Amino acid sequence: MAKTSQFKAYDLRRKKLHTISSPPVKLTQSRLERGEWAAATKASASATTRPSKVTKKRGRFSKKAATKKPPQRAADLMRCAASDEIECLHCNKPGDDQTCGVSCYREFKKQHFVGKQIDIRGPGPMGYGAYTKPGVSIENGQYLDEYIGDLRPLKSYESSSSLYCFVIPQTCVVDAEKAGNWTRFVNSSCKPNVKPWADFVGKRHVIVFQALKDIGPEEEIVFDYGKAYFEKAGFECACDAHDRRHLPGQNEPKAKKAGSRR
Numbered sequence: 001m002a003k004t005s006q007f008k009a010y011d012l013r014r015k016k017l018h019t020i021s022s023p024p025v026k027l028t029q030s031r032l033e034r035g036e037w038a039a040a041t042k043a044s045a046s047a048t049t050r051p052s053k054v055t056k057k058r059g060r061f062s063k064k065a066a067t068k069k070p071p072q073r074a075a076d077l078m079r080c081a082a083s084d085e086i087e088c089l090h091c092n093k094p095g096d097d098q099t100c101g102v103s104c105y106r107e108f109k110k111q112h113f114v115g116k117q118i119d120i121r122g123p124g125p126m127g128y129g130a131y132t133k134p135g136v137s138i139e140n141g142q143y144l145d146e147y148i149g150d151l152r153p154l155k156s157y158e159s160s161s162s163l164y165c166f167v168i169p170q171t172c173v174v175d176a177e178k179a180g181n182w183t184r185f186v187n188s189s190c191k192p193n194v195k196p197w198a199d200f201v202g203k204r205h206v207i208v209f210q211a212l213k214d215i216g217p218e219e220e221i222v223f224d225y226g227k228a229y230f231e232k233a234g235f236e237c238a239c240d241a242h243d244r245r246h247l248p249g250q251n252e253p254k255a256k257k258a259g260s261r262r
């Protein structure tokens with residue numbers, strides 16, 4: 001089971017570090033609630049194998065669906081099938097290469113991830129946010145970290161009210177509402193400085209954040225959640241790239257102040 005602890009945030013107004021009330025809890029790797037997966041697997045198996053008139057007549061029930069086992073561990077779920085169509089972000093070898101595996105994942109984390117160089121600050125108008133620490137800079141193109149959380153069945157996405165979900169196509173939903181790492185605090189902006197990618201490292205599915213530009217010290221890390229996120233959430237984006245609340249991609253950017261140069 002993934003280790004948990006609590007997040008600390010710096011309150012700029014009170015100039016004090018405080019513990020953010022739980023949830024969320026801090027994770028070092030994604031976690032999976034086995035009961036939830038067992039129930040989802042059972043439900044989808046019974047939906048597939050329920051004998052309709054036609055299937056009963058033919059006596060053909062889906063054996064595969066009936067025998068499908070729920071994942072036991074997060075790592076099992078995130079493992080992707082070896083294939084020459086996917087490339088590891090660390091070794092750049094195709095996924096069916098024997099030398100690519102868990103060591104690529106460990107090395108990639110060690111070489112790139114900047115979690116220790118990030119501060120959580122807030123609460124502010126958008127709740128908490130993630131910032132580079134004083135003196136820390138991140139180069140354009142650098143991978144910052146992996147988005148982790150509770151791994152939920154894909155089917156749960158539509159009915160979920162969580163505003164912390166990423167979908168890994170054909171795999172699962174990563175939901176960081178109750179638990180995750182610092183990336184769960186990354187707010188949305190129409191002027192993003194990072195972008196999340198669904199990719200592969202060491203035969204594992206990952207969602208990784210990559211810098212879109214050089215990021216300076218004490219700068220907020222932000223990405224563009226996209227219009228669909230705000231439509232599902234039922235509120236508009238309040239980022240400061242625009243004068244008023246808006247849906248990403250819809251409104252004109254902030255009007256230039258009188259006298260400002262092009």
Ligand SMILES: C[S@@+](CC[C@H](N)C(=O)[O-])C[C@H]1O[C@@H](n2cnc3c(N)ncnc32)[C@H](O)[C@@H]1O
Binds near residue numbers: 164185188236238
């Ligand atoms: C993934 S969380 C980001 C962390 C969050 N600020 C917190 O304190 O937990 C997404 C939530 O942050 C807030 N948020 C982030 N970016 C926003 C934006 N551009 N406009 C309005 N709300 C935003 C919304 O409440 C949204 O549901």
